[in-house]
Amino acid sequence: MVLAAIQSRVRSSTAYRQLSDQVRYTRQGISDNVPTIPGLPYAYISPFFILFGVFLLFPTLYTLYLSFFNYVGVSNDILLQIQAGPLTVSIPAIANLEFVGLSHYERLIFRDSLFHTSLFNTSFIFLVQVPLMVGLGLATALVLDSKFIRAKGLFRTLIALPVATGLVAYSTIFLLLFNDQVGLINYALVQLGLSPVAWLGSAWGARITLVIAVTWRWLGYNMIILLAGLQTVPQQLYEAAEIDGASRWQKFRYVTLPQLRPVLLFVVVSSTIGTFQIFSEPYVITGGGPSNATITIVQYIYNQAFLQLNLGYASAVSVILVLIVSAMSIVQIHYGGDQDA
Amino acid sequence: MREEERNEALWRFGAYIFLMVIVVLVLIPLYWMIVAATIPQSEFFSWPPRLIPGLQWFDNFQALQENVDFLNSIGNSIIIAVAYTALSLVLCSMAGFAFAKYEFRFKEPLFYFILATLVLPIQLLIIPLFLLMVQIGWTNSYLAVILPWAANPLGIFLMRQNMQAIPESLLESARMDGATEFQLYYKIALPTMLPSLAALSIILFLNQWQAFLYPLVILQDPQMYTIPLALAELVGQQRVYFDQIMVATSLAVTPIFVVFLTMQQYFIKGILSGSVKQ
Numbered sequence: 001m002v003l004a005a006i007q008s009r010v011r012s013s014t015a016y017r018q019l020s021d022q023v024r025y026t027r028q029g030i031s032d033n034v035p036t037i038p039g040l041p042y043a044y045i046s047p048f049f050i051l052f053g054v055f056l057l058f059p060t061l062y063t064l065y066l067s068f069f070n071y072v073g074v075s076n077d078i079l080l081q082i083q084a085g086p087l088t089v090s091i092p093a094i095a096n097l098e099f100v101g102l103s104h105y106e107r108l109i110f111r112d113s114l115f116h117t118s119l120f121n122t123s124f125i126f127l128v129q130v131p132l133m134v135g136l137g138l139a140t141a142l143v144l145d146s147k148f149i150r151a152k153g154l155f156r157t158l159i160a161l162p163v164a165t166g167l168v169a170y171s172t173i174f175l176l177l178f179n180d181q182v183g184l185i186n187y188a189l190v191q192l193g194l195s196p197v198a199w200l201g202s203a204w205g206a207r208i209t210l211v212i213a214v215t216w217r218w219l220g221y222n223m224i225i226l227l228a229g230l231q232t233v234p235q236q237l238y239e240a241a242e243i244d245g246a247s248r249w250q251k252f253r254y255v256t257l258p259q260l261r262p263v264l265l266f267v268v269v270s271s272t273i274g275t276f277q278i279f280s281e282p283y284v285i286t287g288g289g290p291s292n293a294t295i296t297i298v299q300y301i302y303n304q305a306f307l308q309l310n311l312g313y314a315s316a317v318s319v320i321l322v323l324i325v326s327a328m329s330i331v332q333i334h335y336g337g338d339q340d341a
Numbered sequence: 342m343r344e345e346e347r348n349e350a351l352w353r354f355g356a357y358i359f360l361m362v363i364v365v366l367v368l369i370p371l372y373w374m375i376v377a378a379t380i381p382q383s384e385f386f387s388w389p390p391r392l393i394p395g396l397q398w399f400d401n402f403q404a405l406q407e408n409v410d411f412l413n414s415i416g417n418s419i420i421i422a423v424a425y426t427a428l429s430l431v432l433c434s435m436a437g438f439a440f441a442k443y444e445f446r447f448k449e450p451l452f453y454f455i456l457a458t459l460v461l462p463i464q465l466l467i468i469p470l471f472l473l474m475v476q477i478g479w480t481n482s483y484l485a486v487i488l489p490w491a492a493n494p495l496g497i498f499l500m501r502q503n504m505q506a507i508p509e510s511l512l513e514s515a516r517m518d519g520a521t522e523f524q525l526y527y528k529i530a531l532p533t534m535l536p537s538l539a540a541l542s543i544i545l546f547l548n549q550w551q552a553f554l555y556p557l558v559i560l561q562d563p564q565m566y567t568i569p570l571a572l573a574e575l576v577g578q579q580r581v582y583f584d585q586i587m588v589a590t591s592l593a594v595t596p597i598f599v600v601f602l603t604m605q606q607y608f609i610k611g612i613l614s615g616s617v618k619q
Contacts, residue, residue, distance in 0.1 A: 040522055044439035045451070048432045052455070052492035059469035060461055066468065074475060094472050140363055143356045157605060158364045161371065163612065164601035166551030168569035169593040172576060172586050173370045176377055182385050182583070184373055191389075216370065219363075224612050248352075277462055280553045280569070284576055298464050298554070306558055311468050318464050325462065 062094070063315045067104055069097035071311035097312070104316035115317065117292050118300040121207065125296070126275040129211045134267055136215065137222035142252070144223070145230040156227070160220035167217070171284035174213040175200075178285070203293030206286045210294055213281055218274070222267050229263030230256070265336040269329050276325050297321050374594075378587035385583055398588060405575075405585035413564065414571035415592065421486050421556075421567060422549040426542050429491040434538065437500025438530050442512065452501070459494045463555065471558050481562040486555065490548075496541055499614050503537040504530060540610035547597065568593045 073096045081088060108115050140159060144152055162170065177184050178199040186196035199205040237255045246254070257264075279298040282288055288295035288303075295303075297317065305314035377385070380395040382404075405411050439445070440452050470489055479485040507530060515529050531538070553569040560566060566574065572593065575586045601608050 041439040041443040041445040041448075044443075044526070045436040048436035048492045048497060049451075050492075051432065051488060052458075052494075055470065055489035056458060056461070056466065056492060056494075059466040059473070060458075062469035062472075063465050094469070094476055136363075139359070143359055146353075146356060148353055149356065149360070155360050155364065157602070159360075159367055160609075161367060161598070161601070163608070164547075164597040165371075165594045166569060166597070168551065168553050168572045169590045170370070172572055172590050173374050175576060176583050176587065177370055177373055179583075182390065184369075184390065187390050216367065220367070221612060224609055228609075228613050273460075273462070277464060283553075284573060301464055301467075302554065302558075305468050306471070311472070315468050318468065322462060322465055326460070329460075 063318055066097070066312050067316035067319050068099060068101060069312045070100050071309065072096035072098055095311070100312070104313050105320070107313075108316055108320060114292060114295070115297075115300060118295045118297045121294055122276055122278065122296045124207055125210055125214070125278060126272060128208075129214050129275055130268065130271045132211065133215045133219055133222060134264070134271060137219055137226055137267070138264070140219070140223045141226035141230055142256070144227060156224070160224055162217050162219070163221045163224075165217065167280035168284055170217055171213065171281050174209065174216075174281075175285045178209045178212075200286060201290060203290060206290060206294045209285060210278075210281055213285060214275065214278065218271065222271065225267055226260070226263060229260050233259040261336070265333065268336065269332050272328050272332065273325050276321065276328070297324075374587050374590055377583055378591045380584065382582060382584045397584070398591075401584040401588045402592075404582070405588050408578075408582065408585055409563070409566075409571055409574060411568075411571055411589050411592070414566045414568050417483075417565060418550060418567040421483055422546050424483065425487045425491060425549045426545045428487060429493050429496055429545050430538060430542055432492055433496030433500045433541065434504075434531060434534065435526065436497050437504050438526050440497070440501040441504035442507070442509075442525075442530070455494045455497055459498065467555055467558055470555070474559055480559055481565045483565075485559045486549075486552075486567075489555070493545065496545065499537060499541055500534070502614075503534060507533055536607065536610070537614075539604065539607040540614060543600065543604065543607055544611040544614075550597065 143149065144155055144159075149155070165173075176182075178186075180186060180196070180198055180201050183199065185199065189196055197205055199209045233256060237259070238251060241251045241255050277298055278296050279302065282294045282296050282299055283302075286294040288299050298321070301314045301317045301321070304310045304317060376391065376394050378401060379398045380391050381397050381400070384391050384395075440448065466489070474480050474485045511529060511533075512525050515525055520528065551569060552567070553573070556567050556570055557573070560570060563571075563574070568589075572586065572589055575582070575589060
């Protein structure tokens with residue numbers, strides 16, 4: 001739906017129209033493109049689909065399956081034996097499992113307080129970080145889109161620089177910056193006559209540190225998308241608004257915002273999905289602490305699955321995470337989408 | 342009128358100030374990385390802290406290399422990211438070409454099926470992939486990290502979108518000239534797709550270069566660590582050597598900065614053509 005909105009925007013651009021006209025004209029009078037070798041398209045797509053099936057499709061379904069089981073251990077059983085003439089292919093069972101029905105879900109929803117903590121922490125980061133970052137990104141993009149700004153390219157490059165930093169790499173920088181004892185941030189606070197903050201030593205300090213770090217990393221990314229969106233707003237609309245004597249705010253409110261809506265929605269939805277999947281930052285910067293104050297859902301999945309080997313239980317958490325993210329996206333698209341259409 | 346002009350001037354001034362503040366906030370962490378990577382460990386605890394870069398980068402690098410074999414991790418990261426990008430480009434461009442330029446049964450359902458999987462988060466796959474790799478004995482191997490996301494749904498989507506713009510007449514005239522069907526793909530389609538391929542390879546490479554959760558699960562032998570794993574290892578040590586960590590971080594981000602600054606238009610094209618976050 002979001003993609004469709006962006007596609008329709010792309011389609012309405014003149015460059016695209018010219019290109020598609022060109023394609024349409026050249027198509028006329030030419031026989032339908034039938035491959036000379038039958039089955040050739042399947043040869044082109046099958047390598048993709050083999051890997052896709054084994055490494056993406058099967059695991060997705062298996063996670064759902066696994067969430068109804070307890071993982072007991074690695075299995076030596078044979079799941080399936082295929083006889084093809086002299087050739088025997090045996091596919092081993094993936095794991096020894098014990099069926100538990102819905103009990104993982106029941107425990108997660110009603111009794112697992114650490115899961116609830118991780119849900120709260122992730123929601124807090126989402127509620128503060130996404131509006132902060134989208135707001136800042138929009139403000140930056142609007143300013144940068146103004147006609148009078150010089151050296152736009154330079155500003156854009158500098159602000160987008162964090163896009164090129166790896167997730168763990170930038171997290172280590174924030175680990176140092178917000179260090180309670182030797183960090184630059186606390187030094188700056190003291191220089192300004194304020195008292196140092198226990199950034200990583202207190203629950204709220206650690207949560208806010210994560211919000212600041214994630215905002216730093218993704219601001220430029222979202223700015224680039226919003227800037228591209230702003231550049232597709234037809235200039236005539238602004239000119240018409242100016243003739244009508246619209247103020248700067250009115251132009252923003254009644255021209256820019258409605259025109260930018262699909263792009264803004266895309267940014268909000270993808271940022272929401274991103275924050276609900278946050279893992280590297282809490283893993284490196286806070287370690288989920290202090291005392292689980294910043295443990296996120298994905299971190300909880302990792303701990304359950306790979307530190308405690310509760311693979312079935314962790315699968316149930318994964319399924320719930322997907323449900324939450326999908327529900328959030330659907331709600332956002334429903335309330336933010338096609339109202340102006 | 343004069344009042345309006347003054348307001349306009351004030352507005353412009355404010356806009357520049359706002360941009361400057363954002364730029365400074367963005368650059369401070371990166372500047373601090375340079376400072377921390379180039380001063381001796383002992384100076385971290387001096388008060389006031391040192392604010393100007395030193396000349397100790399190489400000494401810190403040697404200490405890092407003695408602590409963990411970081412060069413080896415860089416090698417692992419390069420091998421994995423390059424092989425992954427190359428494989429994924431081949432798979433996605435071939436399949437994308439078929440979806441854009443041929444008619445075949447189940448074409449539409451197959452394509453929309455792939456699109457639907459774009460929304461599947463990586464966390465949903467990690468546990469089964471781990472079990473699978475344990476079962477076939479592939480843990481601690483390059484292949485285990487390279488293969489799973491090589492069939493990239495975003496990649497096939499981008500390739501199909503862009504290849505639809507290749508004029509049929511171009512393919513038709515090549516057929517007239519006796520080109521085989523496979524030559525149409527690699528002699529006609531691929532060369533005209535270079536900008537899109539560049540944008541896609543940047544997305545793919547960067548995703549693999551910074552991938553953390555999945556490699557963390559699959560690669561447990563320090564000899565196989567990629568850069569993010571080695572960094573996390575340094576952070577998790579009993580005693581945290583910030584000088585070494587910052588040297589390692591500077592080595593991790595500098596190549597990507599160079600790519601970003603020299604190939605910015607492809608970078609931005611990649612960001613705009615889809616957002617994939619791992």
